[in-house]
Amino acid sequence: MxxxxxxxxxxxxxxxxxxxxxxxxxxxxxxxxxxxxxxxxxxxxxxxxxxxxxxxxxxxFQKEIEKEDIYGDYVIDRDKFAGKQADWQYNHYRFTITKDNQILFYITNKERIVKTIKGKAEIKEYYTPSPRLKLIFEEPKFHIIADNPALYREIWSFYYVFYSDKYQNVFFKKGTWHSID
Known part of the structure; x- marks a missing residue:
C-alpha cells in the first residue's frame, strides 16, 4: 500500500x-x-x-459454443503465426461445415478451388463446455485432416487446431476467404 x-x-x-x-x-x-x-x-x-x-x-467470460456456432466457413488464422507460411496456407486451405453435417475441405490456389475433399462432420455435444468435432472421410486422408481438430475458446470467439505431419499445428478460424495480395 x-x-x-x-x-x-x-x-x-x-x-x-x-x-x-x-x-x-x-x-x-x-x-x-x-x-x-x-x-x-x-x-x-x-x-x-x-x-x-x-x-x-x-x-x-468465455464464449459458450453451441452446435449452431460451428456451422460455416473457416480459413487459416494468420494472426496466430503471421508470416509467409501462414499466408501460403491461407491461400491453399479452407473448409466449410454445413448444416447437414458435411465437411468440405478445399485445397485451393488462392480463389480457385483445386480439389474438394468431402466428409461427414459429427458434432458431439456431450462434451462440456464446448461440442467436439469428429471428422469422417471415406477417401484417403489429407495430412491436415488426418486427425480430429481441437477446439480452443477465447473470450468472444473460438478456433480449431488441426495437427499436420508437414506443418505441425494448423489454425483455422471462422470467416470467409478474401484475397490478401
Missing amino acids: IETNNVPLLFSSSHPSSGNCFTAIAVAHYKKTYFWKNSGWDLDWIDLLDCFAMYRKICD
Missing part, C-alpha cells in the same frame, strides 16, 4: 497488485472509506471490490 497525503492508494500503476482498469483508488482512514475521496461518490471499498469482481467476471 502506498501513501500520498495520508490517503493510501490501494491500486495504482506502481503498486504490484494493480490492474489495467483502475489507475488509482484512494481509500481514506476515517469511519467511512470513500472511492475518490473528493468526488462525491458514496461507495465504500466493499462496493468497489464488488464492482471490480463483476467487471472481471464479464471480461473473463
Whole structure:
C-alpha cells in the first residue's frame, strides 16, 4: 500500500497488485472509506471490490459454443503465426461445415478451388463446455485432416487446431476467404 497525503492508494500503476482498469483508488482512514475521496461518490471499498469482481467476471467470460456456432466457413488464422507460411496456407486451405453435417475441405490456389475433399462432420455435444468435432472421410486422408481438430475458446470467439505431419499445428478460424495480395 502506498501513501500520498495520508490517503493510501490501494491500486495504482506502481503498486504490484494493480490492474489495467483502475489507475488509482484512494481509500481514506476515517469511519467511512470513500472511492475518490473528493468526488462525491458514496461507495465504500466493499462496493468497489464488488464492482471490480463483476467487471472481471464479464471480461473473463468465455464464449459458450453451441452446435449452431460451428456451422460455416473457416480459413487459416494468420494472426496466430503471421508470416509467409501462414499466408501460403491461407491461400491453399479452407473448409466449410454445413448444416447437414458435411465437411468440405478445399485445397485451393488462392480463389480457385483445386480439389474438394468431402466428409461427414459429427458434432458431439456431450462434451462440456464446448461440442467436439469428429471428422469422417471415406477417401484417403489429407495430412491436415488426418486427425480430429481441437477446439480452443477465447473470450468472444473460438478456433480449431488441426495437427499436420508437414506443418505441425494448423489454425483455422471462422470467416470467409478474401484475397490478401
